[in-house]
Amino acid sequence: MNSRPDKKIPVCQPFLNGREVEYATDALQTGWISSSGKYVTEFEAAFAKYCGVHHGVSVCNGTVAIHLALAALGIGKGDEVIIPDFTMIATAAAVVYTGATPVFVDADAATWNMDVKQIEAGVTSRTKAIMPVSIFGNPCDMDAIDALARKHHLFVIEDAAESHGAEYKGKKTGALADITAFSFFANKNLTTGEGGMVVTDDKELAGRCRYFKNLCFPLTGARNYIHEDIGFNYRMSNLHAAIGLAQVEKADEYRAMRMRNAKLYKENLNSVAGIIFPQDTAGALNVHWMNAIQLDPESFGKDRDQLMSHLHSFGIETRLLFAGMHRQPCLKKVGCDCSGAYPVTDRLTENGLYLPSASSLTEQDIRYVCERIKEASRG
Ligand SMILES: Cc1ncc(COP(=O)(O)O)c(C=O)c1O
Known part of the structure; x- marks a missing residue:
């Protein structure tokens, strides 16, 4: 028997094989370790470009990326969001954070993604969005989901926590929905240790994400510490973004x-x-x-x-x-x-x-x- 008792094979460890150490060291040595700093801007631009969209807004993990996307779309109490039953708890939890209710759809027996044939049965007058999850890196049948969303006037928010670089009909995840949430947890194909990002082609929506992710400090003008809305501190640090930039370069x-x-x-x-x-x-x-x-x-x-x-x-x-x-x-x-x-x-x-x-x-x-x-x- 070909036994290797000394050898352990972990289920998944991060792979940091590019300029991660160099960029993170630079962030440390220059003192830019909070959410201000060039790596945040460069990572956001590089990842959005990789996805094929114009705007990327970095956050501190994938769970809050989903919450931020929902909040920026105005989804809240009394609303319903259709999600797959077969997903990680963060998909549902983020919906609950907004006060809305997740409605579950069973998996498709072949792809294990949300069964698009069963989505329409879950649509009610309260439904505001469909949230497909590209499970284990496999994009959903986005044409079918888009058609349903158009028919019922719903937003499509993709939870692409697991599918960096995946494609559907030649477009990457990130460019397949109104807004898409990614995770950069340590086991993901691209990682920052802990981290996340929302990406979208909608400038106004991206602006709302920037506003909400930073406690609703006004995006322009002088800081007078007056806040019109309750926001969140979901900022990603420059140190994490430094790792992220190096990862995107090798995506x-x-x-x-x-x-x-x-x-x-x-x-x-x-x-x-x-x-x-x-x-x-x-x-x-x-x-x-x-x-x-x-x-x-x-x-x-x-x-x-x-x-x-x-x-x-x-x-x-x-x-x-x-x-x-x-x-x-x-x-x-x-x-x-x-x-x-x-x-x-x-x-x-x-x-x-x-x-x-x-x-x-x-x-x-x-x-x-x-x-x-x-x-x-x-x-
Ligand atoms: C489908 C899905 N959604 C959301 C998340 C949450 O991401 P994070 O752990 O970065 O908060 C994960 C993380 O594994 C996930 O697999």
């Missing part, structure tokens, strides 16, 4: 590494019975933030928990997939309707796991993980 290279990981996993595991990969959305370029699989325990011969503990015994770290929003006690507590059936999400929650997915994985690492998976299915 295509980092994207290619994640996509190569996915290709290797598929090549090595495609013939294993009982392993199901999500399918790429038609017309999309999936950037494979995470390599997630769903098990069919009967044909695989083991259940998900057995496979995870087998991999753990070889130093291979894995993670459970998200638990659906309808299962969240916190959302029940705040009055969300969690009574519906979400069978696809439930299957993913119960049978799914993430495999190691860092940009820095070697081909040998991936083959090693796949061999351990194959032997678990045989044994």
